[in-house]
Amino acid sequence: MYGTVLTTERLTPELVRVVLGGEGLADFVPCADTDAYVNAFFVPEGAPYGVPFTDDEIRDLPREQRPFPRRYTVRRWAAETRQLTIDFVVHGDVGMAGRWAQHAQPGDYLQVRGPGGGYAPHDDADSYLLVGDESALPAIAACAEAVPAGRPVLVVVEVGSAAGELTLDSPGDLQVHWVHRDAHDGDPDRLLAETLRTLPRPVGLVSAFVHGEAASVRAVRRHLLVEGIVERDHLSASPYWRRGRTDEEWRTVKSAWQREVEKDVPTGP
Numbered sequence: 001m002y003g004t005v006l007t008t009e010r011l012t013p014e015l016v017r018v019v020l021g022g023e024g025l026a027d028f029v030p031c032a033d034t035d036a037y038v039n040a041f042f043v044p045e046g047a048p049y050g051v052p053f054t055d056d057e058i059r060d061l062p063r064e065q066r067p068f069p070r071r072y073t074v075r076r077w078a079a080e081t082r083q084l085t086i087d088f089v090v091h092g093d094v095g096m097a098g099r100w101a102q103h104a105q106p107g108d109y110l111q112v113r114g115p116g117g118g119y120a121p122h123d124d125a126d127s128y129l130l131v132g133d134e135s136a137l138p139a140i141a142a143c144a145e146a147v148p149a150g151r152p153v154l155v156v157v158e159v160g161s162a163a164g165e166l167t168l169d170s171p172g173d174l175q176v177h178w179v180h181r182d183a184h185d186g187d188p189d190r191l192l193a194e195t196l197r198t199l200p201r202p203v204g205l206v207s208a209f210v211h212g213e214a215a216s217v218r219a220v221r222r223h224l225l226v227e228g229i230v231e232r233d234h235l236s237a238s239p240y241w242r243r244g245r246t247d248e249e250w251r252t253v254k255s256a257w258q259r260e261v262e263k264d265v266p267t268g269p
């Protein structure tokens with residue numbers, strides 16, 4: 001499956017919105033989870049194939065010529081027009097995906113597979129807590145739009161500066177707390193967790209979604225479980241990326257990292 005870039009839009013200094021469409025998305029079947037994601041494939045410069053490519057075309061190529069897979073959230077799927085919206089973090093002149101988004105033009109192609117997903121706001125929750133950085137903002141925004149009407153939703157998002165803020169919509173009773181990296185010089189891994197300590201505790205049975213940079217997610221997860229703010233079965237927490245590592249490097253150590261994270265807050269005897 002592949003999409004043709006229809007439009008691109010700079011939402012904030014860190015986020016570029018790309019809307020994909022075209023007949024290459026004819027087989028796209030959406031998924032109900034609010035964190036639905038696709039595997040997108042970024043073709044290195046000079047590779048001897050283009051989009052769309054088949055598995056047979058790339059199987060025997062050297063690693064550096066094969067496409068680089070990256071996961072991206074389905075910010076929106078418009079069923080009527082069959083258009084897929086993805087919001088990409090652009091993080092300097094590094095990263096296959098970030099650079100692709102930074103330079104994407106109408107008419108470019110992006111091959112995708114999926115979607116898959118893992119979280120939807122729990123129906124039985126009294127309130128919702130959605131935490132992350134810009135990489136999780138598409139899923140957080142989709143989740144805020146999908147919560148039951150009137151229930152409290154606390155969103156805590158880390159962005160580079162005030163210019164990184166977006167308007168979020170929700171049928172819930174929405175409170176958004178933006179955390180600006182440029183206003184803090186402490187440990188970046190602890191910024192979100194420390195911020196949560198200063199905010200009112202969410203009420204009742206909480207459904208929580210915590211995603212973004214790995215060490216930051218780990219610190220938030222530990223805080224929420226140790227303080228008994230969220231029950232494990234109502235917590236979705238996973239590391240989308242790791243500071244200082246490419247996705248390839250991160251994937252080689254991610255399982256071991258997640259096993260270590262599990263030990264942070266032991267389950268009962």
Ligand SMILES: Cc1cc2nc3c(=O)[nH]c(=O)nc-3n(C[C@H](O)[C@H](O)[C@H](O)COP(=O)(O)OP(=O)(O)OC[C@H]3O[C@@H](n4cnc5c(N)ncnc54)[C@H](O)[C@@H]3O)c2cc1C
Nearest residue numbers: 071072073089091095096097098135240241244245246247
């Ligand atoms: C299920 C899932 C859904 C995701 N959804 C989104 C999404 O909707 N939008 C989105 O932008 N990302 C999303 N991500 C994260 C994205 O896949 C990673 O950030 C990915 O590493 C970006 O690839 P890249 O090629 O740009 O950079 P890489 O080649 O992987 O990394 C190059 C350098 O950039 C750094 N880097 C990577 N990501 C970031 C970042 N976000 N901010 C600052 N530095 C970074 C790395 O640490 C490394 O030093 C999602 C990840 C998962 C697992």
